[in-house]
Amino acid sequence: MLVKIGDWLDERFSWREVWEAVFMRKVPHVNWFYTLGSATLFVAIMQGVTGILLTLYYVPTPDHAYDSVVYITTQLPFGWLIRGLHHWGASATVVLTVLHLLRVFYFGAYKYPREATWITGVILLLVVIGFGFTGYLLPWDQKSFWATTVGTQIAGLAPFVGDWILRIARGGRDISAVTLARFFGTHVWILPATLAALIGIHLYLVIRIGITAVPKKDE
């Protein structure tokens, strides 16, 4: 029965060809460092799933943000788990992304013909940092408020355009309801859309070009 459904779908989607290209592709003999990219993808998906679950209850306004986070953490069944995974997964994503980048750098895997993979990867790192920066404000507690005060103030120190950047980031001169709303919107719409598009290109290139072998001593 399952085989029949698979055949029916394959006739129309050719999904087996795609499956072969993605999962049955030839890879050189490599080591455990090559799993860092997959690990990064895994935590990114985890962040997506737990993040979507959090939006079921979280409300991004100054009068409700903190209370809704406390409600998630203390009142809801397994709310502590969902939020905990998202909280620790955030740090894990940054760490793994950087480790993955270092692996690619030290193994020389960014060279021709993989420059585009490297460039999309570097932009992905910036997106991940953007996630961290915007997500940090959302609990709306003392730590997140003052961290964002400091973070946007640092952005304000840039020569010539600093004040302009600071005002755009905060949505005005001070951190307010506007700041919280735009950080939330950036965190759940702009950045995820960017992330998904870039991961799509990044993975396409990894599969299309194939991965590098471990460099030899004389290379």
Add this chain to the structure above:
Amino acid sequence: MDKSEDKQLGRRNFMKVAIAGIGGLIGAALGLPAIPYIMGPALQKESDDWIQLGSISKVELNIPTLFKKTIETQTGWINTEEEISAYVLTSNGQDYVVMSNVCTHLACRVRWIPEKDSFFCPCHNGVFAKDGTVVAGPPPRPLDRFESKVEDGVIFIKRG
């Protein structure tokens, strides 16, 4: 040659099973807690305390009388005030019936129209008699009744 190929297949199958097993475990570890997490607020029990509606002295014989009571409730992380409306009816001044003003059709609020001597629901023209029985329109059953008691001339109801 045959032997090594067997070995290759064994390894491949082992990896398949391991990936499916670990993947299933991770999926269950995240997927199963998600269910109570989503359903949590829906499963919360409402309190079954007696709610004091007010003095029955204003209830006249055979005329449904509207009582309104504001109670404090907590929904999610917000403490709000909720207004409960109920019609109290008595035919002998001894026994009291407390009816919900929620239409049994699709939960709009019904209103007592003295001139027509009936309850009227504006949403789909449901009509109920003074004792709550359906007279006309789509409502499938009479108006719901609250469990009630009278103590020292004050009427109490229980929700639920």
